[in-house]
Amino acid sequence: MTTTAWSPSVGADLVAMLDDADVELERAHGILRARTVPVVAQSSPAAARGVLHAVALADEAEVACAQARARLAEVRSAVAFAAWSYTTSEQLASAAIETLGGVVATGLGTLVLGGLLLSVAALPANLPGILLAAGLAQTPVPDVLLDAAARVLAPLAPMLPDLLSDPAFVDALALAIESADEALAGLAGLGLAQPLEPLPSQRGADDEALSTGAGVALALALVATGHAPRLPGASPTRAAETATPPAVQPPIGSYGTAFERLSADGPAIEVQRYEHPDGSVVWQVLARGTESFAVDDPSTAYDLTANVENAANAAGRPLVGSAAAVEQALVAAGAQEGDVVQLFGYSQGGAAVAAAAAYGRFAVDTVVTFGAPIGATPVGDATTAVAVQHDSDLVAALGGRHGGDRIVIEASPDLDALTTTRYDPDGQPLADVAVGGHHPEAYADTAARLDVADDDLVEVAWVEVTAATDGALPTTATGFAVERPGQP
Template structure:
């Protein structure tokens, strides 16, 4: 794969290994059947004549009889060997799956344990944490970017997110067995959603309102364009209100040959990082609400834009999002309120958002992207996961915080994806592109959505 672009069928590369082993085992099963069939046919031919009948036959006929016997013997050997290796590969695939599952459980348990210990020792660790934060703040912008783009640091943040719930429950005095039952190793309450929910509750007490009333403030018809032809084209259609202002959602409607209307929905990333900002649904409060699994301002805004576009629960729709837009799109798909036919996300904290296996999904995450890491462990193992170390070899400066999250880096990753020969990715790309194949563009509209109700006093 070019430029070291890891592609897997889910959160772990071993998922692809398992698929390849199962595929090889299936091919060997076919070889076993073919060998047995050929052996039976040659055996039938060989049985037509006896050695007594061949006694007076020409030498060539006798050699042919010997060759038939040898062919039957070799086919029998091939049949037995193919049968054995098919069984062995199937067992290996099962073993990989068991080891992968066990490793994930073991790692999850270790993270939970460390989270619990961290919560119990919080009064002692707080000064150390404050010192560490101060130390990072005192670094030069270039050194700070270099540190925050280190895949090891980003991986530690991802793991820390998964242990946050255990730390909170330990500080609240909840016994460890009960915390384990409630947490991601028990009833499935993830560290991310628990911690984000707690943060949202505290924010609500001081005026943060994650799910305000929203309204479509303006809509703008965009120039006609062909259906997206690849991942670069798809990401390029996501609005960029953070740097350009204006619309946060673009909706393309297509009429299919049978008259059915389908839609592509593109959702922007965070516009304002102030959790108390007035007027802007794409704020930090919406980031927290998306993580907690609650209705966010950005999700409600996308719903409003879809209603304005005439889309309803029965309209086949495909979502593409970047950053907060990725998490928002994932939450909309997860809600089950739409006839979602596909999901593509770039740089989004989507790891703990449960996505239905019935929806073809491509998740693109940089291993040096803190925003993606804040989504916790990627548990959507059925999705196609594409990863890249985007800032490897980069000369860091202080021009932009978290360079691993830059949309330009994700556009480069998308370019690599469009040229990558990996069969898993190619299948996903074909599925995404096939959604509007043969359709005619009806409209292409950008929507700007405002927050109606400001923060509570």
């Protein structure tokens, strides 16, 4: 397995650390320069030799301190230049990828449009008659569209499992989703001649957030179930406390512990409260993966509709989907503004906690996600956000490429070793679709490897998490289901 961690702000962070070190050296240098030399005329020879030796050592320390500051200034300049070069190169590469992505996405949209047109053309000529007959027979019209989609996908069926797990395909999908406006232009038949607005450099803009995962999740809903989910926010989610609370647990302090807890059986959302002797409180929230891929599942609102709603969250709007349930769970558990809040999530749970941190009422200190479609979700200035994902994870790719100040840890799992599936095949529309690197077994393996990686960038989240929870005692644990009004 290979693992790569990156963050857009690493260069600036290193420069800031070097500046802090220079401040300390300058303080020490000032003390050495201002020192006084004791008088040794009245001292014994042995004492005089000791004093003179100490003075010589101080002289050497002063020279070494000056040399260290000069060397540090050189290193700082080199790091600053490297960071500038990296950032500039990244911006140039990003601009090239944006342009290429627009062409690719438009081409993909045009290809899909052509496939749909060919599929419709392959249907019997009396398509209006079929639609009318379907209506008279009370057969959902999407069944006809599903037949057309089946004709498009049939040639791809043998290669679909491998395709969905191929890192190149997953990366191309993330790029195409980020360029959703160009893809829609191709699907609409506008072609490359149609001038397109460039994508904003700041990820998380309202239209982009709505057009990325939401559009893809809507398409998956149509293919998987034959009908579209309700409009985002049409029937709000709510966090309902479970009758049996989860066990009170020690604070999470590692990737392995975090994912072990996220993949264990339990309520959709779990809130753990920790209290310091001085009365200050730390909250850790765990949001697990999707409970049902059905649309409008009568037994849970932690379903495909909530996935669509999470992608539609944006600044200045009330939270919807399971992100709203995460915030409600914190409120119901007793969280107050000013408390330390740490969020952890897998899959849909990751999208929920990321949106709650970006657009919710609580100032969130740390967000750690696994396999979550959050590329378009921004990161707050005061939040440390770490996203663990696999280069073959189709679900993570649905969020588009990452932007902002999120630390991304991307791994390449051994897909040949994955033999089990995440969901019970009974009643799950997408249970037979190969999602490769999204399997919990793969993330459990990656989490264990990250804990022994000995990489400062990989460990940055836990430095802050454990510093905030050190000395805090567990007090209560509360579990929440995600529901909608009218559900049993």
